Amino acid sequence: MFAIIGFSSGVSLTERPEVIQSSLLAKAYYSLGLFVVGGMDIGVPTGGPLYGRVLLWLAYFGSPLLTASAVIEAVLRVVSPQGWKLRRLNNHIVIVGAGNMTVSYLRVLRLHSPNIPVVVVDHTIDRVRELEFAETFDVSVVVGDITHDFLLRALKLKRAQRVILMGNNDFHAFEAASKILRLYPHLASRVILHCSNLRFLRAMQETSIAKLCVNFNTYNLAAKGLVRDQLLAHFEHTVEKDIVVLAGFGLFGQTILEELLAKANEQIEMVGIIDVNAYNRVEIVDEQQKLGNAYKREVLQGNVAHPEVWRQLEEKMDLTQGEPVIILGTGDSANNLRTSLWIKQKYPNALIFTRTDDVSQFAKEVCEEHDINSISITQLLEDNIPLEWLG
Numbered sequence: 218m219f220a221i222i223g224f225s226s227g228v229s230l231t232e233r234p235e236v237i238q239s240s241l242l243a244k245a246y247y248s249l250g251l252f253v254v255g256g257m258d259i260g261v262p263t264g265g266p267l268y269g270r271v272l273l274w275l276a277y278f279g280s281p282l283l284t285a286s287a288v289i290e291a292v293l294r295v296v297s298p299q300g301w302k303l304r305r306l307n308n309h310i311v312i313v314g315a316g317n318m319t320v321s322y323l324r325v326l327r328l329h330s331p332n333i334p335v336v337v338v339d340h341t342i343d344r345v346r347e348l349e350f351a352e353t354f355d356v357s358v359v360v361g362d363i364t365h366d367f368l369l370r371a372l373k374l375k376r377a378q379r380v381i382l383m384g385n386n387d388f389h390a391f392e393a394a395s396k397i398l399r400l401y402p403h404l405a406s407r408v409i410l411h412c413s414n415l416r417f418l419r420a421m422q423e424t425s426i427a428k429l430c431v432n433f434n435t436y437n438l439a440a441k442g443l444v445r446d447q448l449l450a451h452f453e454h455t456v457e458k459d460i461v462v463l464a465g466f467g468l469f470g471q472t473i474l475e476e477l478l479a480k481a482n483e484q485i486e487m488v489g490i491i492d493v494n495a496y497n498r499v500e501i502v503d504e505q506q507k508l509g510n511a512y513k514r515e516v517l518q519g520n521v522a523h524p525e526v527w528r529q530l531e532e533k534m535d536l537t538q539g540e541p542v543i544i545l546g547t548g549d550s551a552n553n554l555r556t557s558l559w560i561k562q563k564y565p566n567a568l569i570f571t572r573t574d575d576v577s578q579f580a581k582e583v584c585e586e587h588d589i590n591s592i593s594i595t596q597l598l599e600d601n602i603p604l605e606w607l608g
Contacts, residue, residue, distance in 0.1 A: 254297050267482055308372040309334035313363045314383035315342045315371035321599045325356040329607040350468055363393045374401045381409045387417050395426050406428045409606055419505050439597035444480055451568055458486035460534055464521040465547035466492035471502050478512055487513045489530055491521050521547055522556045536564045545571040557589050
């Protein structure tokens with residue numbers, strides 16, 4: 218623009234004096250040439266008003282500099298695209314971990330905040346997952362160790378909006394949180410830390426690092442959503458106190474029990490617990506949650522799919538009366554589904570839930586046909602991610 222104004226003001230060129238009489242299109246052509254060869258082939262400005270010569274000289278020096286900077290920028294993007302993206306980060310979210318939980322979080326995040334910059338960091342990320350992050354969620358991917366000072370500086374955490382630790386190593390997550398909060402204390406309460414081991418999470422709850430973070434567990438979020446959105450309404454609907462059977466007492470079953478006793482203890486008559494390792498798991502839960510004799514229960518150790526276990530349970534509680542809640546919550550989706558069909562035939566009055574990890578269209582169709590509730594850990598997680606985590 219400076220060059221065109223200069224040419225139009227009446228400034229001539231030592232090697233191309235005819236430019237002063239040329240058309241606007243020709244002046245534009247000479248102006249564009251400055252970006253490639255400067256003024257080497259057309260000479261220097263001469264004559265005309267002072268302001269016109271000043272504008273032309275600015276164009277003579279500025280155009281080659283703009284061209285050079287554009288070339289350098291393009292080279293940097295090709296040679297180190299990751300470094301280029303990181304340098305421009307601002308008001309962004311950093312996610313550590315590239316597993317399915319991160320995919321769930323990104324799916325929900327993009328529904329609420331489609332334009333917020335996001336960086337995913339992990340030790341190793343396979344090519345397919347990297348492409349999924351980039352093309353589906355518009356996410357930058359960095360391979361590295363979040364506990365390294367160099368990477369922490371490169372991630373521009375001083376300007377970050379939130380850090381979410383979703384890796385598969387709980388100790389490493391707390392280590393990363395400790396280092397991040399020591400270097401960037403303003404992120405206190407904005408570091409969200411997932412801990413897969415509930416025993417470890419409960420043991421860490423009173424530490425200073427845990428108190429500075431938002432701590433969560435996938436099964437805990439899922440269980441809270443299940444109890445709040447589906448079970449409490451059922452308990453309100455039934456006149457008598459309810460029987461609840463937790464067929465599978467791993468992390469999911471344990472957190473369901475914890476939530477039930479916190480939100481609906483007065484509405485529950487008895488809890489039946491079935492698990493292949495029931496005695497040990499119940500003992501650990503009693504010690505950690507300090508539930509003690511706060512509720513009536515029957516504990517049976519055995520495979521939830523074995524008829525003998527259910528025969529023993531029948532001797533302890535009557536599942537033919539009322540609308541007992543039976544949750545098939547083991548980590549074996551096929552076993553849960555098969556057993557739930559058998560249980561529904563045996564106790565058609567029961568409200569039965571069968572768990573899958575990911576959303577299963579097949580399981581949903583089968584359950585709809587037989588009046589069974591299909592619940593997915595992934596779907597429960599996505600439905601219960603707090604809104605304040607999304608921006």
